[in-house]
Amino acid sequence: MLALQILIDGFAISSLYALGATGFTLIFGVSGVLNLSHGAIMVVAAVIAWWVAGTFGAGAYLGALAGVAAALACAFFTYSVIVRPIQNSGAIPKEEKEIFVLTGTLLWGIMLQEAVAYLFTDNPKTVRPLVDGVVMILGVRTPWNEILTAALSWGAIGLLYLLVNRTRTGKSLLAASMNPRGLTLLGFEMSNIYVLVWAIYGILAGIAGVLLGAFLGVSSANAGTLTASAFSIVVLGGLGSVSGSLIAAYVVGYLETMTAYLVSPSIRTVPVLLLLVLVVYLRPQGLLGRR
Amino acid sequence: MIRSRTFQLAVPALIVMALLPLGVDGYILGLLTLAYYYAVFAMSWDLLFGFAGEVNFGPSFLIGIGAYTAALLNHYWLWPIPACLVAGAFAAVIAGAVLAVPALRLTGPYFGLVTLVAVLLLQNMIVLFAGITGGEIGLDLPDVLSIDDNTNYYYALVFMTVSGAILFGLAQSPVGLILQASGQNATEAAALGFNVAKHKLAAFCISAFFSGLAGAMLIFYMGTASVGTVVDIAVGVNVIIAAVLGGRRTIIGAALGAIFLIGAGEILRPLGQLATFVVSAVALVVILFFPGGFMGRILQSGGRE
Numbered sequence: 001m002l003a004l005q006i007l008i009d010g011f012a013i014s015s016l017y018a019l020g021a022t023g024f025t026l027i028f029g030v031s032g033v034l035n036l037s038h039g040a041i042m043v044v045a046a047v048i049a050w051w052v053a054g055t056f057g058a059g060a061y062l063g064a065l066a067g068v069a070a071a072l073a074c075a076f077f078t079y080s081v082i083v084r085p086i087q088n089s090g091a092i093p094k095e096e097k098e099i100f101v102l103t104g105t106l107l108w109g110i111m112l113q114e115a116v117a118y119l120f121t122d123n124p125k126t127v128r129p130l131v132d133g134v135v136m137i138l139g140v141r142t143p144w145n146e147i148l149t150a151a152l153s154w155g156a157i158g159l160l161y162l163l164v165n166r167t168r169t170g171k172s173l174l175a176a177s178m179n180p181r182g183l184t185l186l187g188f189e190m191s192n193i194y195v196l197v198w199a200i201y202g203i204l205a206g207i208a209g210v211l212l213g214a215f216l217g218v219s220s221a222n223a224g225t226l227t228a229s230a231f232s233i234v235v236l237g238g239l240g241s242v243s244g245s246l247i248a249a250y251v252v253g254y255l256e257t258m259t260a261y262l263v264s265p266s267i268r269t270v271p272v273l274l275l276l277v278l279v280v281y282l283r284p285q286g287l288l289g290r291r
Numbered sequence: 292m293i294r295s296r297t298f299q300l301a302v303p304a305l306i307v308m309a310l311l312p313l314g315v316d317g318y319i320l321g322l323l324t325l326a327y328y329y330a331v332f333a334m335s336w337d338l339l340f341g342f343a344g345e346v347n348f349g350p351s352f353l354i355g356i357g358a359y360t361a362a363l364l365n366h367y368w369l370w371p372i373p374a375c376l377v378a379g380a381f382a383a384v385i386a387g388a389v390l391a392v393p394a395l396r397l398t399g400p401y402f403g404l405v406t407l408v409a410v411l412l413l414q415n416m417i418v419l420f421a422g423i424t425g426g427e428i429g430l431d432l433p434d435v436l437s438i439d440d441n442t443n444y445y446y447a448l449v450f451m452t453v454s455g456a457i458l459f460g461l462a463q464s465p466v467g468l469i470l471q472a473s474g475q476n477a478t479e480a481a482a483l484g485f486n487v488a489k490h491k492l493a494a495f496c497i498s499a500f501f502s503g504l505a506g507a508m509l510i511f512y513m514g515t516a517s518v519g520t521v522v523d524i525a526v527g528v529n530v531i532i533a534a535v536l537g538g539r540r541t542i543i544g545a546a547l548g549a550i551f552l553i554g555a556g557e558i559l560r561p562l563g564q565l566a567t568f569v570v571s572a573v574a575l576v577v578i579l580f581f582p583g584g585f586m587g588r589i590l591q592s593g594g595r596e
Contacts, residue, residue, distance in 0.1 A: 034400055085579055092582045095475060096539075099346050100578060102403070103535050106528065107575040114568035224524060228407065235404050270415050273408050280405050284397050 004140050006254075006261050012146045014253025015153035016212055020226070021233040021245045022157055023204035029177040029240035030197045033083055033101055037109030038205065039226030040116075041078070045071035045206040046213030047116050047220070050125040060128045067127070067213070068206030074112065075202025079194065082108050109223060116220040127213035149211045156207050157246070160200065173197060177240060229269075232276050238289020247287055251275075296590060297459070297543055308448055317440035324440075324512060326553035327447035330546035331454045331505035332526075333533040335498040338458055341540030342467055343494040344474020345394050349406035350502060350530045352390065355413050355522035357383035357503025362430050362516035363423070372434050376507045383503020384496050391495035395488050407524075414522050429517030436511045443512055450508060451546065454501050459542045461497065470494055471540075532574050537584050544586025551585070 020042060027033050035041075048070040053063025082104045086092060092100050116122075129145035136142070164170040175183045176193045184190055212218055212226075233252050237244030252272050260268045279286065312320060336350045361379030364370040370378070393405045417424045424430060437443050461467055473480040473487040481487045510516040520526065529552060537548025552570065559566035581588055 082575070082579070089579075089582065095344075098400075099340070099535075100582065102346070103531060104575060104578055107532065107571045107578070110528070110571045111568055111575070114564065114571065118564045118568065228411065231404060231407070235401065239400060267415065267419060269411070270419075273412050273415070276408050277405065277412075280397065280401055280408075281393060284401050 001139065002261065004138055006257050008137060008140055008142055008146070009261075010250075010254040010257035012150045012215065013257055014250040015150040016208060016215065017229065017233055017253050018246045018249035019153040019156055019204060019211070020208040021230045021237070021249050022160065022242060023201040023208070024230045025234045025237070025240060025242055025245045026160075026173075026197060026204075027201050028234065029242070030173055031083075031176075031194050032098075034098075034105075034231070035078065035083075035201075036102055036106040036227055036231075037074075037078055037112060038230050039223040039228075040109035040112035041071050041074045041202070041205045042209030042212060042226050043116055043218055043220055043223045044074055044112055045209030046127055046218040047120050047125055049210045049213055050127045051120065053128045060130050063128065064130065064210045067210040068203060071206025071209055072199065072202035075198050075205065076195075078105060078108060079198040084191075084194070109227065113220050113223040120220070122220045124217045124219040125213065126217035127210060129214040145214055149215050152207065152211060156204060160204070163200075169196065173200075232272065236276060236279055236286055238286030241286065241288045244286055244288030297541075300589065301543060305448075305452060309445075312441045312444055320440045320444045322553060322557055323550070324444050324447040325509075326550045327451040327546075328505050328509040328512070329530065329533060329549040329553060330451050331501055332530045333537065333545035333549040334455055334458050334542050335501040335505070336530050337534045337539060337542050337545040338462060338470075339494055339498045340534065341542070342462055342470040342474060343491050344471075345491070345494075346403045347390075347406045347498075348403045348531075349390075349408075349410035349527055351522050351524065351527035352406065352409040352413055353383045353386055353499045353502035354506035354509075354526065354530075355410070355417075355518075356386040356506075357499075358506035358510045358516050358521040359417065359424065359430075360503075361507035362432060362510055365432050365434055365511075366430050369433060372436065372511055375511070376504060379507030380500050380504040383499045383506070386503070387495040387499025388492065390499075391492050394495065395491060410522065410524055410527060414518055414524075417518055417522060425517070427518055429515045429520075431515045432511065434511065435514045436508070446508070447512070450505070454505070455543065455546055458497075458501065462540075462542050466490065466493070532571075535584060536574050536577055538586030538588070538590075539584065541584070541586040541590070544584050547585050 020038075024035065024038050027035055045067040049063040049067025052058050052066040053060050058066070083101055086097060086100045086104055129143070129148070131144045131148050133144045134141050135144055135147070164174055172183065172188055172193055173196065176190065180190060183193070209218070229252070233248045234245050236251065237246070237248030255271050255275065256268050259271050308323075311323070332350055332354055335353075336347060339345045339347050357379040360382035361375035364378055365372070365375045390406060390409060394402050397405065418426050421427070436446055469480065469485045469490050472483070473485065473490055477487050506521050510521060513520065530549075533548035533552045534545040535548070536551065537546065538544030555570050555573065556566060559569050562569060577584065
């Protein structure tokens with residue numbers, strides 16, 4: 001009974017983690033950027049969805065759409081105002097661009113977080129779920145919303161898979177992650193590819209944020225934790241490896257759920273952190289990463 | 292010479308700072324005292340990042356280890372303050388050496404993550420063992436440095452000046468140059484016959500020493516050690532922002548950035564919740580448009596980068 005509960009809850013949480021981390025690792029794989037405003041963008045999506053659905057009475061679907069749109073806008077802003085100027089700047093030495101992008105996105109994340117806290121307070125907000133009701137799965141009461149969360153996460157990841165592997169545009173993304181210079185020589189405009197990848201990222205982060213808001217509820221104070229968990233999952237799976245991130249998301253999701261149910265919710269994240277240290281020491285490239 | 296120019300700027304500034312208690316009230320002195328300790332945090336971070344090229348996301352790991360070691364010794368065994376400070380600094384050095392081990396094997400984001408995880412683990416441990424460490428509420432200390440604002444201010448000022456001079460001198464010395472070389476291209480530095488591992492380890496230990504000592508001094512100034520003041524990620528973020536804002540690879544700039552950051556936070560206090568937003572926005576603008584930071588700007592206007 002408890003095992004089944006862990007299995008179901010863990011699956012839903014892990015699917016969400018997987019979705020959140022996919023966008024994060026995609027950006028890193030294609031453009032080498034670690035976006036530390038990731039968590040804040042997810043929070044913005046959730047809070048906008050909550051606001052539009054609740055205050056305006058626009059309904060859960062329109063709210064979710066508004067949330068994803070907000071995340072998309074934030075992602076574009078992150079790219080065009082912070083990441084691109086730093087990457088193109090002549091005043092910053094090449095080997096220091098990484099720390100500037102990290103610091104810049106970190107500051108931008110703090111700004112988003114503070115803006116949300118100011119406009120909407122930092123109380124936790126639960127987005128109205130898209131579907132109501134519960135269903136019994138082998139005796140475990142499971143909200144439909146939890147099933148929908150897992151299904152939508154996997155749906156989005158599946159669509160991304162099709163996009164990257166089956167379409168011409170998607171293949172150019174894959175190529176960009178392998179050899180940007182080769183792609184430029186073939187006549188592809190790298191800036192178009194970057195815009196595309198940030199757009200995909202914005203949508204994925206938006207969906208993840210809205211689903212998280214409906215599933216667990218989100219407060220602006222969660223932004224840092226969300227970024228840290230995406231970062232950990234991505235490193236655990238191997239930077240830039242999408243399949244690695246998916247596996248790592250399940251490892252992290254189940255480890256956290258098991259700790260929360262079997263030991264104590266207060267040390268939920270500790271085993272994950274220890275595992276992370278261990279992996280980084282023994283296998284720095286992560287589970288499926290290339291060196 | 293960059294050195295003489297920095298001195299030309301630093302000496303008058305220090306004289307003004309030393310005379311401040313004559314004309315400024317206790318509240319502002321208290322604020323500056325805090326800022327000076329932050330300045331030491333930021334300068335130690337700059338030694339690691341600017342010179343050794345290691346992005347340490349967890350300066351508050353070293354600070355926290357130093358602070359809590361001192362706090363526990365003082366709280367439970369009533370060690371005198373100087374002994375606690377020494378113990379805190381050395382505990383931080385050991386923590387720095389532990390942190391340096393992955394740094395010698397990992398690069399870039401991997402090392403960054405390890406340092407971040409180190410802070411999260413430390414924070415979790417402190418909260419988990421709240422019975423001993425005081426947890427979120429904090430651990431009160433039987434001893435404080437002084438109850439007099441002026442004395443506290445001078446302790447902090449002297450501490451900052453001495454630490455800054457040592458760190459700056461080190462950065463300008465041949466050792467600093469070797470560190471800089473190994474930060475920019477470790478393979479080439481090693482090929483030139485320098486022991487990169489040894490120098491980086493030394494940089495970590497020195498950075499940790501000053502971070503830990505400053506952390507321990509800070510809690511004896513405040514009279515209590517808590518997660519929010521010395522361990523939280525936000526503390527580390529502030530240290531990093533201060534160092535980048537002031538101008539990386541200048542050491543003195545980091546101190547300038549820290550004083551600016553604490554000052555700006557106070558001036559903007561009437562804005563309430565928006566204060567953090569505005570400070571972050573200002574820092575972002577500086578990073579985007581003046582990547583050299585304050586100090587880079589000042590030194591550049593003098594004709595030198």
